[in-house]
Amino acid sequence: MLTSQQKTLIQQTIPVLKANGTVLTDYFYHRMLSQVPELRETFNMGHQRDGKQAKALANAVLAYAENIDDPSVLLPVITMICQKHVSLNIQAPDYSIVGEHLLHSISEVLSVPMEDELIGAWGAAYQELAALMIDTEKKIYAQLAKEQGGWSGWREFTIVKKVAETAKVSSLYLAPTDNLALPDYLPGQYISVRINVPSLGYKQPRQYSLSTAPNGQFFRITVKEEMLSQEPGYVSSTLHQQMQVGDLLEVSAPMGDFRVKDATKHNVLISAGIGITPMVAMLEGLTQKDNSTSLPAISFFMSHKMPHTMP
Incomplete structure (x- = not known):
């Protein structure tokens, strides 16, 4: 003391x-x-x-x-x-x-x-x-x-799909290389990814929100290529320009408490720019909760500068 x-x-x-x-x-x-x-x-x-x-x-x-x-x-x-x-x-x-x-x-x-x-x-x-x-x-x-499908530390994943949403925004679909189960995470949570950055000569981690609700098969992150201090972002530029389908990266388990607190209530999701990514996961999660009855009303506002919603 x-x-x-x-x-x-x-x-x-x-x-x-x-x-x-x-x-x-x-x-x-x-x-x-x-x-x-x-x-x-x-x-x-x-x-x-x-x-x-x-x-x-x-x-x-x-x-x-x-x-x-x-x-x-x-x-x-x-x-x-x-x-x-x-x-x-x-x-x-x-x-x-x-x-x-x-x-x-x-x-x-x-x-x-x-x-x-x-x-x-x-x-x-x-x-x-x-x-x-x-x-x-x-x-x-x-x-x-x-947790079922959970793990601690770094786990190897493979990029199984890469989609250019806009010139500066890409979605990467990540599947565990070991083909084992994935956890049922909360929409709105993030993962850390760690990749080798050639311009530095060593690995770098970054946190990215998961941009889809849990599906048991893959994670999806949607990354904007950033400029920091008038220079390309180390990780975002590497993901955009160099990493392709079949490449490997390290991933941590989903984390964070930014989520829908009560799915039974009316929820308004407001975002701007790349901030749409966790909102898309939340929206998917809300619509999956109950497709038959008592689905809560959902309002979804997006900045006019937003790229189109990811498929």
Whole structure:
């Protein structure tokens, strides 16, 4: 348990985090990924390139410091982060690596010795948070492994069909290479896919919403070819330009809690751009619920810029 003195020390760093949090987290990522390069296959290097990941971590660290007296208010966010961690196959030992580099980064950026009580306070806080997240993720991994058709970690899939929806949007149909069962996921959930990116020379993962309701035979993702910092997206451009039917990729089990909460009620689905992808899965799921009686009314609004609905 954190002592009151340790909590006070963490709270005293809030002004520094507000003013220089992104500087700290950017330093942290560069430090860790240069010393542990294999983690580049876990972290989104596109977000490293545009700074989004450093900013997101800075906001998370700040939120934790601001709520150090009652971190329970952050539980919904922590749960969402844990789900994404599971989709990336992050394991307990990874937390030790992150913790080591985070504490050294605080020490080096703030010019505070590692022996200082401030570093000790942040170390204790990180251990508490890491223990909570490891325990949460352990339960998610166990649940995935016991579901019919479920699995934990990465599983090999084959691209069995590729459809160009527009010049910049393609649907990829993915079937498990082992021909075993698929889980009955919730429409609106996402999967992580991991592929080798030739321009980087190593693998990269990305999360994509499933764009069809569960069918027991394949997953479908519908991917827009993105431009980040005026450069092609590492994964989206590779999927569009280089990967074809018959190619293999790694896939994690469906994850996330963005879904229709009550299928018995009237549901309005509103989307824009490529945000249509989980909505299509939800719409299919709603229409499959009951084709005979009491089907809830469905309104479906789409931006005029949307591509046509996927087949």
